[in-house]
Amino acid sequence: MLKHGGGLRAAARQYGIALEDWVDLSTGLNPHGWPVPAIEASSWQRLPELDDGLEQAASDFYAAPQPLAVAGSQAAIQTLPRLRPPCRVGMLTLTYAEHPYAWQKQGHHVLRLAPEDIDAALPQVDVLQLCTPNNPTGWLPEPAQLREWHARLRQRDGWLVLDETFLDVTPERSLLPLAGQPGLIILRSIGKFFGLAGARAGFVFAWPALIEALQDELGPWTLAGPARQAVRMALQDRAWQAAMRQRLPAESDRLATLLRRHGLAPGGSTPLFQWVCHPQAAMLHRQLASQGILTRLFDAPPSLRFGLPAQESDWARLDQALASFTLVKS
Incomplete structure (x- = not known):
């Protein structure tokens, strides 16, 4: 199993800090997740029903043809x-990391590229897979560039696979207006923007033949009934979505300002996280964890991803913890 954000129970055991005393900044989830109401008992007692309005709600929310609902984008990645x-x-x-792992596991040759090398390398690949924005660096190419890469790949039956997990705050940067065109596969997730990672819900947008092949591979009931009900309601809550599209970028900017004040200038970001490269990232990760603050550590390059604190007391704890790390910053 690859390492991911989260794992709060393991951190609590390792550092001897009670679970309820942690500030979890490791996942990049919206800390103000959509407030799920009580779920109808029938959702637990019947097999999931595909005519419950979920796919139509997703089509309306994403302004794209009806997608395939899956158990998180992870199901499609694999x-x-x-x-x-x-x-x-x-x-x-x-x-x-799940993207290269999944392709290599099936015998594909993965060519790792810097953003500036993609255009020149495109003739050498059959599939171009990108997280847009990238996790964890926040790099986000212009839609016009993505459209050009898709057109070039499509000419030779190649694929452009876009993981738009972190793009819900800025939907105008999406390639969903092209959804359904051959050679373009777009993954979306409910976990990040809606803060509903536990629902394990996501969607795949692609041309009909690919959707059919993917559905055949995944089998029936790709998403549990209670998750389908909760996600449908979240997708229809336009007022909450509009409020979050205002709130999250402001809080991300606030986090960037806080980090800079402590000598940790971010090297990339999205509205849901800030990414900081630092040669002593591992030490900073451990020292923050020793004070009950969990971040996401990356080894190469040494770096940390900071998600958004949930409440004012969490902001204060992060500020105070970073203030004590003068040795790390020297």
Whole structure:
């Protein structure tokens, strides 16, 4: 199993700090998650029903053709590599680790690229997989550039696979207006923007033949009934969505300002996290954890991803903890 954010119970055991005393900044989730109401008992007692309005709600929210609902984008990440014979797959050097792992596991050759090398390397790959924005660096190419790469790949039956997990705050940067065109696969997740990671819900947008092949591979009931009900209601809550699109960028800017004040200038960001490269990132990660603050550590390059604190007391704890690390910053 690859390392991910979260794992709060393990951190509590390791550092001897009670679970309720932690500030978890490790996942990049919206800390003000959509408030799930009581779920109808029937959702627990019947098999999931595909005519419950979820796919239509997703189509309306994303302004795109009806997608395939899946158990989080992770389900699609693991399954898509099975739908092509072994080929050459380009992706960023530092990105969400499940992507290269899944493609390599199915026998594909993964070519790791810096953002500035993608254009020149495109003729060498059959699939270009990108997180847009990238996790954890926050790099986000212009939609026009993505459209050009898609057109070039499509000419030779290649794929452009976009993981837009962190893009819900800025939907205008999405390639969803092209959803359904051959060669373009877009993954979306409910976990980050809506803060509903436990629902394990996401969507795949692609051309009909690919959706059918993916559905056949995944089998029936890809998403549990209670999750379908909660996600449908969240997708329909336009007032909450509008409020979050105002709130989250402001809080991300506040986090960047706090980090800079302590000599930790971010090297990349999204509205849901800030990414800081530092040669002593591992030490800073451990010292923050010793005070009950969990961050996401990356080894190469040494760096930390900071999610948004949930409440004012969490902001204060992070500020105070960082103030004590003058040795780390020297």
